[in-house]
Amino acid sequence: MRNKYIFILTITIISSFFLSLASEGFKELKRKNIEIDKKKNILSAIGVAIDNFTVDDIDEYFQSNIDSLIINIDGLVVNNISIEDLNEVENKSTGEVRYFYENNEFLPLYVETKENVIIMPISGKGLWSSLFGYFALDADNYSTVKGITFYAHAETPGLGAEISKKWFQDNFVNKEIYEKNNLKSISVAKGKADENSKYEVDGISGATITSNGVTTLLSRDLRRYEPYFYKNRR
Secondary structure (H helix, E strand, C coil): CHHHHHHHHHHHHHHHHHHHHHHHHHHHHHHHHHHHHHHHHHHHHCCCCCCCCCHHHHHHHHHHHEEEEEEECCCCEECCCCHHHCEEEECCCCCCEEEEECCEEEEEEEEECCCCEEEEEEEEECCCCEEEEEEEEECCCCCEEEEEEEEECCCCCCCHHHHHCHHHHHCCCCCECEECCEECCCEECCCCCCCCCCCEECCCCCCHHHHHHHHHHHHHHHHHHHHHHHHHCC
């Protein structure tokens, strides 16, 4: 009888050990998948065709062409912390994500050196969920839009979920966020945008709240980065 219990205990310990190993392995796999998904969306925001990219291709492009910066709320680059050091805090009411390190707020920024483009994370509230994406600007004038992507949300398919579709995101390319020296941002129209406007894109039929959410989050998040734009605009 004693040997029976020893056998059971041994099997339990061994099983727990292998389950623990598997759990750690899955954690690492999940972390890598999240990292690659983030990188894919950053590249999509700047118009890189990634359909045929492997994971190694994505990593290589990042290592060769993407620099990560941290700026403080005054628009100054901070060199002693990295993006991995930042603690993300989401406001569940507004969907806004803010970034902190040791109780001080900072802003993450990606710079694509090949085409001279900056990419910022954006976030806000839609109808049913928070919206998460990236927004890319020409780093020569900090005004011309190079692209936008939304990668995480729970909006209604065929309505608010259209923010993830190419037709909607292509609307933003070559629009402007500055009118002379004033940060104007970009509005999502109720219906068809004025084709002569540099500051407005077509809305999504039947998805007014989601469209308004995109307008709100863009204006708010771009203003957070405005001190950096101001210091670097030519």
